Amino acid sequence: MVLITGKGGVGRSVMTAVLARIAASRGKRVLVTEIGEESDDYSPLAKHFGRSRLPTQPEVVAPNTHGAVLLARTGQEMFLKSVLRSGTIARAALGSDALRKLLSAGPSFREMGVFFQLLNYLRGNEFDLILVDMPATGHTLSLTGLPELLLRLVPRGPIADSLREGQSYLNDPKQAAALIVTLPETLPVSECLELIEGLGKTKMPVGGVMVNRLPVDPFTEDERSKLTPLVTQHHWLGAEQFQRPLLARRELGRLRDNARVPIFTAPELPHEGLIDELVATLGAR
Template sequence: MRTKFIFFSGKGGVGKTSMACATAIYYADQGKKTLVVTTDPAANLSDVFEQEIGHKVTKINGIENLYAMEIDPDKATEEYKERCLAPMRELFDEEMLKIAEEQLSGPCTEEMAAFDKFIDFMEEDSYDMIIFDTAPTGHTIRLLELPVDWSRHIEESSKGSGQTCMGPVALIQESKKKYDDAVSKLRDLEQTDFIFVMQPEETSLKETIRSINELKEIGITTTKIIVNGLIPKEEAINPFFKSRYDMQQTYLSKAKDIFNNIPIQTMELFDSELRGLEMFRKVARRLFEGSDVHE
């Protein structure tokens, strides 16, 4: 069986990490070897799982089949630069190395490094499921557009000066296939699910509309939307909660109208903090068994 990839995206603070972790726990409990990776510097899997994780694949305590990693952008950049520079150290003098190093110090190198780490996992075949808790939407879109742009950029540079902002073309030419493979996996509905998490409010709805359209332009289909943080109906007695409940229902209804061809799932607010395996198993039960899905 091929590895299945699930991407969670959405604006910062909408509950992406919680939904990604609940999904990871669900599949691990089903006996699937599962890895959850975050590329979001604000997400903290260590807090969720109540153990140290960091920039390495770590087995999660107290549950079989579950592993996690928090990608550190600085470390990923250093690793990427070293991988580019290593073959040059024997071939070039100090001055040439310095020029190459300067070329590898722009912001595009950081993005390249993050994406490079990200798609290393997409070539991984030792897991049944790999779940990506991606960075807030704008950043994610840039990362997903990179392989398309880089492929073009690599081709053009190889015909022109032979230089790119990631260093000499010859060094990254071999990466072209890796980027192209990653894009074809992202576009393959049998291999990849792309899930947006949003809150039932205007800014979150607008961001989700924009991001889904941007993904569509680069050939990536959104497979599900989770509307998170709904106030339960039975709690809408107090005037304050009633008014919030009515507003949320308005935006939920708008979301169903706008995304009428994408399944929408709802997740109510919990009355306690989301931490630890048992709490996330509860979320997973609602996510996979108890919540309504609107086709």
């Protein structure tokens, strides 16, 4: 299982779709997922598979690829069904207004539902690779830190047993890892380094960092040395764009110096045909 995470706007959904395509082309049985709400009517990830949103249960969305949205209620029902040994009773329990209000009262209950749904997929042998397009950074840390948090409150019983089972998957680098997607810019790189530290505190393995939209420098070193004084002195239109490759190079270096995890890069490409181009570029590595 791979959790694709990072701050908003860095291209998490694109990378999830690209990795799914690459893995599927190599014969892997892939499940692509994202955390959603029942009220959602649009999914950035689903659009890469020709849909407005992913199904609530795994369905084929592309060759060798299934898709499903992770919903708190679905996971809560799965857990109650496993405890009560009856899907009918579980659905009836979740139909209770009082229980629904309780389960929606705090974020931990929502994360717990998502956690149990993921655990259900991990228990099976249907998929070789599960990709989770995570929401923004904080949600990732909430999910990876959930077992330790709740085990302090509920150390015994069926909930604790499931939490420990899920924790054994999350903390095993042979079975799970986080892939952090970032941009070669100052703030995204700083947040990426903070996220690596946060994931370490929850014992979640970090498989690597994908630096997305890395700009290609159209100038040679000699051309840059001649142009830089002119651009700096005259404040030409396009000066910021001229400096972008240098900024990207600097931030990529900072990341490599401090991340202590594998660093991958994806080039900046036109939006049209983006997925196909990235599949071809990254799949060849």
